[in-house]
Amino acid sequence: MKRLLKVYMEKPELAAGMLLILLAIVFQFRSNGFFLSPDNLRGVLGLIPETGMVAIGVTLLMISGEFDLSVGSVFALMPMVAGKLMEGEMAFLPAVLIGLAVAAGIGLLNGLITLRFGIPSFITTLGMLFIARSLTVVISGGFPPLLPDELPTWLFTQFIGPGGLVRVSFLWFVLVAVMASALLSLTNFGNWVKSTGGFLEAAASLGIPVRSVKVSCFVISSLLAGFAGLIQVLRLGSPLPSIGEGLELQAVAAAVIGGTALTGGVGTVLGAIIGALLIRVIDNGLVLSQVDGNWFKFAIGSLTILAVIGNSWLRRTARKIRVEVKA
Amino acid sequence: MTPIIECRGLHKWYSGVHALKDISLSVPSGQVVGLVGDNGAGKSTLIKLLSGVHQQDSGDILIEGKVAKLNSPKDAMRLGIETIYQTSSMVPTMTIARNLFLGREPIRFGIGGIGFLDQARMREESVQAIADVDLHLRSPDALVGELSGGQRQGVAIARAMHFKSKVLVLDEPTNHLSVKETNKVIGFVRGLKAQGVTGIFISHNIQHVFQCCDRIVGMARGEIVFDKPVDATNIDEVIEVL
Secondary structure: OHHHHHHHHOOOOHHHHHHHHHHHHHHHHHOOOOOOOHHHHHHHHHHHHHHHHHHHHHHHHHHOOOOOOOHHHHHHHHHHHHHHHHHOOOOHHHHHHHHHHHHHHHHHHHHHHHHHHOOOHHHHHHHHHHHHHHHHHHHHOOOOOOOOOOOOOHHHHOEEOHHHOEEHHHHHHHHHHHHHHHHHHHEHHHHHHHHHHHOHHHHHHOOOOHHHHHHHHHHHHHHHHHHHHHHHHHHHOOOOOOOOOOHHHHHHHHHHHOOOOOOOOOOOHHHHHHHHHHHHHHHHHHHHOOOOHHHHHHHHHHHHHHHHHHHHHHHHHHHHHHHHHHO | OOOOEEEEEEEEEEOOEEEEEEEEEEEOOOOEEEEEEOOOOOHHHHHHHHOOOOOOOEEEEEEOOEEOOOOOHHHHHHOOEEEEOOOOOOOOOOEHHHHHOOOOOOEEEEEOOEEEEOHHHHHHHHHHHHHHOOOOOOOOOOEHHHOOHHHHHHHHHHHHHHOOOOEEEEEOOOOOOOHHHHHHHHHHHHHHHHOOOEEEEEOOOHHHHHHHOOEEEEEEOOEEEEEEEHHHOOHHHHHHHO
């Protein structure tokens, strides 16, 4: 029993998971039962794939020991590229593929610059944040391109499921989450990612291709950000050059709230999802509780700090349990 | 008999510093060599060449009589040379089983070298590997970060044994360890011989070396200045030469 308790207390996503349940209960009461109603859940779940996917990519990269602050800008750049191409009569699929290639290219560049010159990825991707955002605005020419009418938008935004509870984008999100989770915990690549971020020297001395591992994570993070941006644009109907501003910090917050260590090596996809969900739930719950919406960032800020404190406290306590069992 | 490792005229410069000067050393299979010397004597440099971390500027390394090109740690590992560093070559945030197979994971199916781990096999074999070096740990799923320093070195040695390494290089494995833990690690090194593994044990603690090695090689200023079997010398003589 104690052993089971210990195992669960060491799960990095536990603190955030408990907070999520607690908040759901509080908001359910505060909103007189509206919070968990299908109508409200539809709103929350319809938005979660967008921030959720970005958070998953950022988490994966953070586990490998690097940072990506450019995801918010890539989030806007990818659909802008695809939108411009479609405005120029290109078909949906090739335009999206080129957009994704641009996103992947930015991730590759982030990784190569960081490793080649040995500078912190914080700096590289901070620079890329400005570069990619600027490119987005320049490409747009000041006006968002007009998307063609007959796009397969339904493939992403259609409401489906019992009572139309979720959008199709939610299925994409689940697919990405399952794949990322499997990659991280079931494959040798996942082992390499965790060891690269956990103890770089040991991983390198065992022959792990640490540089390729990091570059791959940069590319995955950027790709997911671009894909998530596409989904938001299809939901909104227009590739605005300003979307995703501040998203990079929300994604880092989601990762950290979900138990990802800033120093690398520790973190889970489930944690990233719980973190992203918490942010959405707070956003939504505050409105439902008729609290001034400007408190949103205050809440996210406190939550980030509290979650990290809670996590380290849980882990320390779990360590102590081991001593008792052994005695 | 062909020596398992032979160095012929190794030279290594580090930006103007002549770190290794014409090192020639031959180690027969199954011998445990204690490599001693002060800081900066060239021990670590020699080990870095043997483990593929750095490359010599001139001279040859022969493994089982064949000239070996050790361009990366992976090359050395493939030829059966496994190195254990003082800081422990373990990732503290990962489980014992995952650390044991890090970089050499058994894959059930996959493409291009990436695939799904055979986790049942990893667990089973790591329990066996750890028991083989007389280390008793509760579970292969425990995090390495929860182990003591000596236990970590034990797991690292278990890993080398499991992958049938022919040569185990231990770079200051007893640094930062308590007396009890140190004795444990020395016990592990003694156990190598029973399994026919060749060992190179680096330490600046001469007592430790005398407790578990067959032969003492002393280095100073990038050269080998001392080379005698353990029973033909004593601690005082070694200290004097160094």
